[in-house]
Amino acid sequence: MKRIFLILCMGLTTAWAVAQTLVTINNKAISVDEFEYYYQKNNQNQAQQLSRADYINMFVNFKLKVEEAYAQQYDTVSAFQNELQGYRQQLVGPYLTDSVKRNELVQEAYKHFLEDIEVSHILFRIDFPNEAPLALEKAQKARKRLKKEDFAKVAVEVSEDPSVVENKGYLGYTTGGQFVYPFERAAYNLKVGEISQPIRTSFGYHIIKLHNRRPSKGEVQLAHIFKAIPEYAESTQLIAIEAVVMKLYQTLLEGGDFAALARNNSEDDTAAKGGKLPWLGIGMSNPWIENAAFALTEIGEISEPVHAPYGWHIFQLLDKRPVRSLYEYRPMINTQINMDERRAEIHQSFIDKLKKEYKFKKSKKAGIIATFADQVLTQEDLDKFCQERPHGNDSINDFINYSIYQYENKHLESKYPEFGMLMNEYKEGILLFNICNDLIWSKASKDKEGLKQFFENNKENYPADYTYNKGPVVNDYQTYLEEQWLASLHQKYEVNINYDVLNKIK
Numbered sequence: 481m482k483r484i485f486l487i488l489c490m491g492l493t494t495a496w497a498v499a500q501t502l503v504t505i506n507n508k509a510i511s512v513d514e515f516e517y518y519y520q521k522n523n524q525n526q527a528q529q530l531s532r533a534d535y536i537n538m539f540v541n542f543k544l545k546v547e548e549a550y551a552q553q554y555d556t557v558s559a560f561q562n563e564l565q566g567y568r569q570q571l572v573g574p575y576l577t578d579s580v581k582r583n584e585l586v587q588e589a590y591k592h593f594l595e596d597i598e599v600s601h602i603l604f605r606i607d608f609p610n611e612a613p614l615a616l617e618k619a620q621k622a623r624k625r626l627k628k629e630d631f632a633k634v635a636v637e638v639s640e641d642p643s644v645v646e647n648k649g650y651l652g653y654t655t656g657g658q659f660v661y662p663f664e665r666a667a668y669n670l671k672v673g674e675i676s677q678p679i680r681t682s683f684g685y686h687i688i689k690l691h692n693r694r695p696s697k698g699e700v701q702l703a704h705i706f707k708a709i710p711e712y713a714e715s716t717q718l719i720a721i722e723a724v725v726m727k728l729y730q731t732l733l734e735g736g737d738f739a740a741l742a743r744n745n746s747e748d749d750t751a752a753k754g755g756k757l758p759w760l761g762i763g764m765s766n767p768w769i770e771n772a773a774f775a776l777t778e779i780g781e782i783s784e785p786v787h788a789p790y791g792w793h794i795f796q797l798l799d800k801r802p803v804r805s806l807y808e809y810r811p812m813i814n815t816q817i818n819m820d821e822r823r824a825e826i827h828q829s830f831i832d833k834l835k836k837e838y839k840f841k842k843s844k845k846a847g848i849i850a851t852f853a854d855q856v857l858t859q860e861d862l863d864k865f866c867q868e869r870p871h872g873n874d875s876i877n878d879f880i881n882y883s884i885y886q887y888e889n890k891h892l893e894s895k896y897p898e899f900g901m902l903m904n905e906y907k908e909g910i911l912l913f914n915i916c917n918d919l920i921w922s923k924a925s926k927d928k929e930g931l932k933q934f935f936e937n938n939k940e941n942y943p944a945d946y947t948y949n950k951g952p953v954v955n956d957y958q959t960y961l962e963e964q965w966l967a968s969l970h971q972k973y974e975v976n977i978n979y980d981v982l983n984k985i986k
Contacts, residue, residue, distance in 0.1 A: 502981050503536075505543050506973040512981060515539060517901075532985060536977060542912065544969040549911040560910060567906045575892050575899060576885070578830040582814075585822050589813045590806045592656030592668055596762050598691040599667050600631055600649040603641040606684040619678035619685040626675055631689050640684070653770070655696055657812070658763035661820045663688065697762060697774050698802040703738055703755035705746045708791040725785045725792040732782050738796045747791075756798065769793065831881045834888055840880075850880055857883055919965060924958040931957050 503510040519535050602622055604615040622638050635649030666679040670690035678685040707725050739754030746755050760773055768788040776797035783795040840852040849857045865879045893900035934957045935948035
């Protein structure tokens with residue numbers, strides 16, 4: 481009940497817009513805009529609408545309680561400040577980012593899901609930062625060779641990707657979200673047959689070749705019957721396993737039940753489910769499975785036995801679907817963005833816009849690094865910044881970005897009135913809850929003598945079997961305490977309501 485009361489009252493807060501004064505409490509002005517905004521807010525979706533004349537009294541009572549909370553310095557308590565800061569941290573996100581840039585990156589990512597690309601690559605690893613120049617030099621030399629030599633040949637000779645021994649640098653078809661972002665972006669920006677410049681990722685420098693591109697094949701759901709090949713199987717054992725697989729395939733061609741045969745013969749944990757596999761998209765499995773899976777076109781169609789180094793598969797197509805909508809993909813894309821290089825890209829875009837807005841300028845004056853808005857960034861500030869981060873790799877640029885970001889964060893309440901209103905709403909709502917809890921709710925349950933006396937004075941209002949600590953009695957005592965408290969607040973603080981202004985509000 482207390483939290484519900486808090487939520488109802490949290491809407492009653494100080495407006496940030498300058499407007500005609502409607503109420504003054506303890507010489508503090510409250511505007512018509514503030515009153516009207518929260519009158520509308522608290523009346524929406526209410527079956528019974530309050531008139532403004534009725535609401536003004538509720539509004540004044542709320543403000544009196546908050547005024548008393550300030551007078552008793554509830555706003556200086558560390559627990560209050562931590563709670564308010566916690567709310568603020570949850571709310572600032574949309575104001576401290578470049579939402580336009582984020583949406584561009586989301587749209588780009590989804591566009592990649594709509595198309596499959598066939599690529600090869602050569603990798604020059606970077607395990608430590610000081611290896612980067614040498615890796616770049618090797619990548620540039622390899623790229624020059626590729627103007628005349630076969631990509632696979634050069635890959636086998638120089639690539640530092642361990643899989644190159646098997647795949648000669650060929651990665652096959654892939655789609656969005658399968659590779660680290662710098663690799664993906666570079667690959668999708670190539671033309672068919674084009675070879676990229678060296679591309680830096682967290683793994684090292686890549687040279688990418690785009691072989692082909694096609695509309696996405698979407699996703700398929702398969703069932704399979706799987707027969708494993710032991711690692712050191714002899715030729716007779718291999719022949720026997722293949723014979724079993726061919727017999728199962730023949731049984732399927734003659735109308736055998738796929739699910740039943742999978743349950744009785746498949747050698748993996750899908751057997752109990754009739755061989756049913758999760759939805760499969762491009763780049764989610766090995767080439768043997770993908771090639772067979774996407775070759776099936778009709779629901780119920782069965783593949784020929786597929787021989788892979790680790791075993792045999794027979795597939796059945798259960799279902800297929802096109803690429804899902806942006807709405808469905810958006811949460812996953814946003815999660816990926818928050819975990820890779822795009823997060824920093826969005827942040828830098830946000831900082832760059834703030835630099836323009838606040839007329840950022842680098843300075844040539846001694847001891848001064850830059851200026852923006854009403855701020856002057858000095859060498860002393862930079863030194864302090866670096867001292868607080870002794871283990872970091874901070875630079876002047878990091879310091880500048882940090883300073884601009886913190887300045888923006890500090891001024892959100894004044895820059896965005898709706899955010900300032902919301903923060904003040906939380907602030908006064910928490911103050912209201914805390915003071916009401918101390919002076920009414922907790923007091924009513926702890927004040928045994930007062931509660932007992934109240935019950936004795938009002939015994940006729942309760943059934944004969946009631947005692948002073950029954951729930952309804954406690955609730956009534958809370959109401960009594962609140963009425964007494966409000967009466968004292970009305971005496972303590974001067975309240976003036978401009979009814980001429982109130983009556984003109986439409």
